[in-house]
Amino acid sequence: MPPLSEGRYTGPLLTRDAVESMRDALAAGRGRWTGSLDLGCSVDEVALSADAWRWRERGYPWPKHLKERTIHVWDGDGFVAVQRYGGSLIKLVPTEWGAPTFEIDGIKMLPTSQTSPYADAQRKVALVAPRGKQVLDTCGGLGYFARACLEDGVAQVHSFEKNADVLWLRRLNPWSPDPAESGGRLLLVQADVSERIVSLPDRAYDAILHDPPRFGIAGELYSQAFYDQLARVLRPNGRLFHYTGTPNRKTSGRDVPREVARRLAKAGFAPEPVLDGVFATRTSPVMRPPLPRRR
Numbered sequence: 001m002p003p004l005s006e007g008r009y010t011g012p013l014l015t016r017d018a019v020e021s022m023r024d025a026l027a028a029g030r031g032r033w034t035g036s037l038d039l040g041c042s043v044d045e046v047a048l049s050a051d052a053w054r055w056r057e058r059g060y061p062w063p064k065h066l067k068e069r070t071i072h073v074w075d076g077d078g079f080v081a082v083q084r085y086g087g088s089l090i091k092l093v094p095t096e097w098g099a100p101t102f103e104i105d106g107i108k109m110l111p112t113s114q115t116s117p118y119a120d121a122q123r124k125v126a127l128v129a130p131r132g133k134q135v136l137d138t139c140g141g142l143g144y145f146a147r148a149c150l151e152d153g154v155a156q157v158h159s160f161e162k163n164a165d166v167l168w169l170r171r172l173n174p175w176s177p178d179p180a181e182s183g184g185r186l187l188l189v190q191a192d193v194s195e196r197i198v199s200l201p202d203r204a205y206d207a208i209l210h211d212p213p214r215f216g217i218a219g220e221l222y223s224q225a226f227y228d229q230l231a232r233v234l235r236p237n238g239r240l241f242h243y244t245g246t247p248n249r250k251t252s253g254r255d256v257p258r259e260v261a262r263r264l265a266k267a268g269f270a271p272e273p274v275l276d277g278v279f280a281t282r283t284s285p286v287m288r289p290p291l292p293r294r295r
Helices: 016-027 117-128 144-152 164-172 193-199 224-233 256-267
Strands: 032-035 044-048 052-055 058-061 072-074 079-081 083-085 089-093 101-104 134-137 156-160 186-189 205-210 234-243 269-274 277-282
Touching: 016 032, 016 044, 089 164, 117 144, 117 205, 117 234, 134 144, 144 156, 144 186, 193 224, 205 224, 224 234, 224 256, 234 256, 256 269, 256 277
Parallel strands: 134 156, 134 205, 156 186, 205 234
Antiparallel strands: 032 044, 044 052, 052 058, 072 079, 083 089, 089 101, 234 277, 269 277
C-alpha cells in the first residue's frame, strides 16, 4: 500500500465496474477503452491487450480479483483495496457520482443516496459564503468542505483532522484538495479540534464549518464548552454551519438538531435548522470561556 511519505497517489484507481467495462471492450475486439480511472476527475483513453493495459504512458497487469464497493490502487506489485484496520476498519468507497465517500466499521460517513458527497459539501459551504474569508473547518474528513471553499475563493481555510487513517485516504483520493497546491490557502493540521481550539485566537475566523462525527462517537464536539469556544473564535456576524443529521430520532425520540440549536443560542448564536443541520450567525458578544486548568 502506498505510504504517506511518498506523497499523493497519482496512479489508477480501479473499481470492479471500470475493469469489467474494460474487459468487455477487449472481448468485443476493441483495443481502446475510453473512461475514467481517477473516479471521474478526468477521462482518458486506455490501450488494451490480452495480458495488460496501458494508462498515461504506463502499463499495468489485469487485476485478478477486485472487491465490490471498493477502490483499488497500485502498490508496485498489484492492485490492493484502499482500506486499513487500526482498531476500526476504514475504507474509501466508490459512488455513482464519482466523488467517493468513506466508511468506518461499515458506517457511511458522507451522504450519497441522492447526490454526490461533493455536491452536498458545496451546498453547505455556500451557506457561509467563504469567498475572501478566513474559515475554520473543524473536522476535515476527506476535505470536501475545504475544496469547495478553495473553489469559491476563500482567503484561507484552517482545517483540522485528528484521524491519521482519514488523512491517509485523502492522499489517495483525487477529490481531496492538496494543501501543497493551494498556494497557502489550505492549512491542514492533524489534531483534535476539541483540544486545539482553546489555543486559537479570539475572533480569528469569519466563518466556521463544523461536520463532527455522530454524537455517540464525539460528544465533546456537541458540548456547551465547545460551542462557547466556537463563539469566541468567530467574529461578530460570522456564519456557522453545523451538520447534525437526525440520529436516533425515530428510535429514542431525541432531537439532536434542537439540542444543538439550544446550546448554540446560549453561546451567542442565532441558530435555525437548515438542510441536515443548523445554520447560525454569531450575534451577541460572549465572554472568553476560561481555559481548562492544568493539573
